[in-house]
Amino acid sequence: MPRVAIIGGGPAGYEAALVAAQLNAEVTLVESTGAGGACVLTDCVPSKTFIATSNAVTEIDEAGDLGVESPRPTVNAKAVNARVQHLASQQSSDIAGKLTTAGVNLVHGKASLFGAEGHRHLVEVKPHEGDAYSFSADVVLLATGATPRVLPSTPIDGERIITCRELYELDELPEHLIVVGSGVTGAEFASAYLATGSRVTLISSRDRVMPHEDRDAAEAIESVFRDRGMDIRSHARANGVRRTDSGVEVELSDGTLINGSHALITVGSVPNSEGLGLESVGVALNERGHVPVDKVSRTNVPGIYAAGDLTGVHALASVAAMQGRIAVWHALGEAVRPIKLRNVASNVFSDPELATVGVTQGDVDNGKVDCRVVKVPLSSNPRAKMLNRSRGFVKLFVWRASGIVAGGVVVASRAGELIHPVAIAVEQRLTVEQYARTLTIYPSVSGSFAEAARQLMEY
Structure with missing residues (x-):
């Protein structure tokens, strides 16, 4: 029976584990935060749950043209954030249940590579509870994801200067949210918080929001944002963000100062490639810290695969999950068809x-x-x-x-x-x-x- 070790329990890791178990492998999945990883617990699932609330507010707020007369709805931030956290936890529990039922050994902790025994790779596991131990695996899948990138000049304090992972700890909606970064994540949160009643300023270093998306589409959405009252600063770059007595102050590269109650930093992500022992086993990294893979998710080391945001291929849960499945299918001798990245559908959950x-x-x-x-x-x-x-x-x-x-x-x-x-x-x-x-x-x-x-x- 082949032994498969999976480090990281997000979409890439847990979908790969389910496939490996289906193919009668002995599977150990090690995840530090909980089944589903950051995608389920702090990123994708929470953000889209919050956005569902903002969409409801918009539909009610704009129902006047349909003949529906009602006062503008208000949003209870504590209730919304409690629902967000509950659904994330529930989804994580559902995934854990699927893994356990499938026979996967789910370990809450951290894991790293430290060598090889013949064709098998040595994995060290440090559980959150209990003593560290090691085992050998025929196949290793690295699926540790990525973490929001922060500005070197802007320390995250989790209260006023935050990333998307701290938003759901706030007791109240930001009075004036300054969103630094106008990519997909920035546009989604700017749209959602504007709808729920916050004043929003969006800092865009380019000529439009979502500069890597279809120009016609981005311009159409930006027009909606502006008509709804969003303050969009184009061709602007944040030099830094500071706490003030009343909130935050964002300094732009031209010296302009913008004051708000909170600053949300959405300037990309960095791969979680440190602490995995990659150097000790010779797994290559690129200049940005991603693990390069081929079309079937292989790294440069035989028997070691990688999938998801760690690879820098496409930061989409659907792609991560398919990369993980393909890795296991290939490693265990099943026929595979590489992902056609051009055929991957993607969505920005703005409004x-x-x-x-x-x-x-x-x-x-x-x-x-x-x-x-x-x-x-x-x-x-x-x-x-x-x-x-x-x-x-x-x-x-x-x-x-x-x-x-x-x-x-x-x-x-x-x-x-x-x-x-x-x-x-x-x-x-x-x-x-x-x-x-x-x-x-x-x-x-x-x-x-x-x-x-x-x-x-x-x-």
């Missing part, structure tokens, strides 16, 4: 949301791909107008030579649910004619994709 899959507008504009593209505004979609959620659009890309669907973009409420049919079309290489001839519900927001497909059909 409205931004979902994408496949080729990008930038690739088209730069001549990297030869695609035709159609954009259909939701202002022409009857269902979107009925819901009073018509700010946004759908965009469809089609390979010019073959007519196969190449990608799509959605800016809409619940865009993450709308992108899946496009992802199926991209993955299964459906032609735009096949897509267009598939009936959609009337009225439906997804009908705009069918309209885009009809416009792209060549008769």
Whole structure:
């Protein structure tokens, strides 16, 4: 029976453990914070739970145009944060239950590598309770994730200067939240806290929010943010953040000072590659501290695999989980198909949301791909107008030579649910004619994709 050691219990680690157990391996999974890792306990699950509250507030607040008259709702921060923490804990417990039922040895603690015995790798485990011990494993999967990056000039105090992991400890909503960093995480939290009643200033070092996303989509969402009262400082860079008697002070590179009650630092993440004993066994790191892997999640050392944010491939739970599964399938001799990263759908949980899959507008504009593209505004979609959620659009890309669907973009409420049919079309290489001839519900927001497909059909 092969023995598999997994270090890290986030989506990459726990999904890999379940696959390994299914293949009758002896599996030990070591996780320091709890089943599900930071993704479930402090990052993805908590943030999207909080955003669900903000979405509800927005829908109620904007219901006046639907003829619903009510005072603006208020948000009980303690109740919301208690729900966030409860759901995160509950999800972690559910995952732990699945692992235990599958026969996985789940250890709460830390683990590292320290050598090899022939073709087996030596793993040292330091449980939170009990004595340290070691064992050998045929296969090791590194899945320790990443940690929010902080500015060297800005110490995190967990009270006024915080990362996304400290937000849910606050007793009250920030009166004025200054969000440093306008990538996906910054945009999501800026949107959510604006909706729940906080004054929000968003510091963006680039010309727009979410600079790595589709330009049309990012600009459309930024327009919504500004119309709702968000103060967005473009081409601005924070030199540092300081505590004041009443809150925080953010100093920009041009000398401008911005005062607020709290500062949220969202400037990326750093991989958790230290303390794993990688140097002692020869696992390579790149200049940013990530563990490079090939298309089946192998590191440069035979028998040692890596998956998830630690690898720097795509900071998405779905990708991490699939990397973990692929690693175990490959290691235990199963047939595998590498991830096609271009076919991975992603979503920004702002309001409205931004979902994408496949080729990008930038690739088209730069001549990297030869695609035709159609954009259909939701202002022409009857269902979107009925819901009073018509700010946004759908965009469809089609390979010019073959007519196969190449990608799509959605800016809409619940865009993450709308992108899946496009992802199926991209993955299964459906032609735009096949897509267009598939009936959609009337009225439906997804009908705009069918309209885009009809416009792209060549008769």
